[in-house]
Amino acid sequence: MxxxxxxxxxxxxxxxxxxxxxxxxxxxxxxxxxxxxxxxxxxxxxxxxxxxxxxxxxxxxxxxxxxxxxxxxxxxxxxxxxxxxxxxxxxxxxxxxxxxxxxxxxxxRANSAMRKGFDASDVIYLIMPDRFANGDPSNDSHPSVTEVADRKKQGGRHGGDIRGVINNLDYLEDLGVTAIWSTPMLEDNDPAYSYHTYAQSDVYRIDPRYGSNEEYRELAAEMHKRDMKLIMDYVTNHWGAEHWMIKDLPTYDWINQFPGYENSNYRMTTQYDPNVAEIDLKYCVDGWFVRTMPDLNQRNPLVLNYLIQNAIWWIEYADLDGFRVDTYSYNDKEGIAKWTKAIMDEYPNFNIVGEVWMHDQAQISYWQKDSPIGAIQSYNSYLPSVMDFTLHDAILEMFQEEEASWDKGMIKAYENFVNDFLYADIDNLLVFAGNHDTNRINEQFDGDLDSYKLATTLVLTTRGIPQLYYGDEIGMRGDKGKGDGDIRRDFPGGWEGDENNAFNAEGRTKMQEDYHSFTKTLLNYRKQKEVLHFGKLLQYLPEENVYVYFRYNENERVMVVINNSPNERSLDPGRYAEGIKGFPGGTDILTGRTHKLSEPIKIAGKTPMVIELK
Structure with missing residues (x-):
């Protein structure tokens, strides 16, 4: 003994x-x-x-x-x-x-290497977990991290968490969502403004105010039971100043130093400018995004390998279905290509979408895998998917341009898709009307439901992978001019004591229900329609601010009509014979009305149609 x-x-x-x-x-x-x-x-x-x-x-x-x-x-x-x-x-x-x-x-896990990532059959719902739902008030504040919850502070922690997301998966499944992209959930111990979690302080630990590593894995498991996919927001470009390794650097060049801090010039075009001055390129790539986010040096093999292994660890541990990579085009372009290739070599059917916030299709295309633009400089990022920011730019403008002209109104949609030839994989573009960094579209449209319907119809029926921003489906507003916190408001009903609970039909206001019912109808229709996932796109020049296009494959055809004019229009089916392909009629899935395609198609002002040809 x-x-x-x-x-x-x-x-x-x-x-x-x-x-x-x-x-x-x-x-x-x-x-x-x-x-x-x-x-x-x-x-x-x-x-x-x-x-x-x-x-x-x-x-x-x-x-x-x-x-x-x-x-x-x-x-x-x-x-x-x-x-x-x-x-x-x-x-x-x-x-x-x-x-x-x-x-x-x-x-x-069995067949882990062959996991299938998100693709154009999915609809991605972007959540800011701190602002979505508070499922566990006991973790609103935590002794191991500095900032405490205070819903009165626009830029502070509000208490949303992983449990809140799990508790509302039924709402998202019913809405028609098939994937969730959550802004980062890893620990962010910035003493203030940490709710967005992009200044991470420990990349192997879920922030305790969101929950635990085990709860994050539970979220993925609960989503997989519903055939939904989980996408992690991954940050390769920088960590937070409070990261434990930043406080005790393994090597001086673990981060980019000048010495010390210099801010990025944010000019991503320097990455491929053939006439660039080296100092300008250095300040873009090596400059810090902000003072509190030290810039990681992917040219250091130890750093690059650390980031690769950390990303793979989270895929295996949490059983992830994809990454969205923050500030992708600010990274050292050779280093980020090696990072991306290593992950795609390990998981050939995985998907990664990069934030390439640029306003020119050729410049966005440069960052997609096998890009014909990148090939000009013998560069391949190996990044499967990029975000269609030029379409986003057009959406913010054209639906407020009711009087069409040579370059105003729906011609902006048409011209965006004209440049699809620049992309290597057009089905693997992320299309969206808004996200956590842009003005709320319902703010942009001043609460006009008709404009929301037009924009949402376009996003959900054109080529690519559609992404919605949480709360847009119930008409949530927010003005970026008042601060980022205003476009990241709390989802109503996510906190005990909220005035109304928009997660339940009986709790939604009439206005919220009008937005929700439209979105739900279109999302659940899209979910079942392969032709809207991978069908080809045939578009017609807009006339009188009416934009018509078809999605088609060998078996099905869908005709989409977007009347951005305030006036009723009448369409001559003969002009669209190539798209109609002899079908005698069709049903508008938004209203249930049938249309004979041998007769003029009348469409009310500021109205969309999604006509399934039969």
Whole structure:
């Protein structure tokens, strides 16, 4: 009995000694059977580099890297032939007690490598979790992070969390949503304005005010039960100033320094300007997005590998279906291409969409995989999907231009799609009317439901992957001119005591229900229609501010009519014979009305039609 007590005490003391030497291990564990066989493990602890590192006989150590900071060791192992299990990593130093640290390789999910990412059959719903729903008020504030919840502060934490999203998945499924893109949920310990979570302080930990790593994995599992997909917002360009590694840099060049801070000039066109001045390119790529977001240096192989492994870790751990990458075109373009390729090599059917906020199709196209524009400079980003910001630009303007002219009104939609030849994969463009960084479309339209219907019809029936912004479907407004917090208001009903609960039909106001019912009808129709997912697009020059286009495949045809004029229009079916293809009639799925296509089609002012040809 005494011997057992002694052994237990000895084990405890050895465990304490190990913990005193090693404060962090990242990745915290890994998986066997990965395409990327080499695993680089980072050990962090006070003067840990004074130790020599070795592994058991069955583990191949590729290399050990020690940097100018003695608190880090980077150990690379070959895991190609290692089965799942725990493996000893030994730390030895003359004159000091040696110790071992167990490292775990886990079994992968079946067919994990072949997971299918989001695509044009999906409709993505963008959520800011802090502003969506508060499912667990007990985590609104947390002792391990600084900022506390205060709904009175426009730019403060409001208490929305993962549990709130899980609790409202039925609402989203009923609406017709098939995927969720959530703005980042990793820990952000910025002392103020941390609710957006883009200044991350620990990229292996869900922010405790949102919940836990386990709850995030639960969210993915609950979504998969409903055939829904989870997309993580991933940030490769920068971390927050409060990140623990920023406070104790592994290497001076872990971040881009001038020395210290210089702001980005935000001129992303310098990335491919053949006449660029090097100083301008440097300030775009190496400059910090803002002072509180140190810019990561992907030219440093340790940084790049850390980011690759962290991204793969979250895909495996949480069973993710995609990434949206923040500020994609601010990264070092060679480094971000290597990051993207490594992930797509590991998961060939995965999908990643990059934020490339530019206002020219050729410049956006440059960043898509196999781009004919990028090929001019022998550049390939390997990024499957980019965001169609030029369509977004047109949407904000054209639906307020009721009188058409040479360059105003619906011609802006037509001209946007004219340039589709610039893209390598036109079905893999993200199309949207608004997001968390833009003015609310219902603010832009001054609460005009008719304009919302026109814009939403276009987004949900044209080519590409549609994305909606939370609350637009109930008419939520917000003015970016009043601050970002105003376009990121709380979803009504997400907090106990809210005046109305828009998650339930009985709780919605008449105005909210008018928006919701239209959106739900169109979303659930689209969900079942492959022709709206991957069908070809045939468009006609707008006449009298009426834009007509068809989505078609071998089996089906849908005719979309968007009358942006305030006046009723009459369409001659003969002009659209190529699209109608001999079909005698069709049904407008928005109203249930049937139309004979041998007769003029009358459409009321500021009205859309989605006619399924039969």
């Amino acid at each position: 005494q011997i057992n007590k002694f052994l237990c005490l000895l084990g405890f003391l050895l465990s304490v000694a190990v913990q005193a030497q090693i404060e962090k291990v990242e990745p915290p564990f890994w998986w066997s059977g990965m395409q990327q066989e080499d695993l680089q493990i980072m050990f962090y602890g006070e003067n840990i580099a004074e130790y020599e590192v070795a592994a058991g006989d069955d583990v191949i150590v590729k290399n050990v890297i020690k940097t100018e900071n003695p608190n880090y060791i980077f150990l690379t192992l070959n895991t190609g032939t290692l089965p799942a299990g725990s493996y000893n990593i030994d730390f030895k130093r003359k004159g000091k007690k040696s110790f071992s640290k167990k490292y775990e390789l886990r079994e992968r």
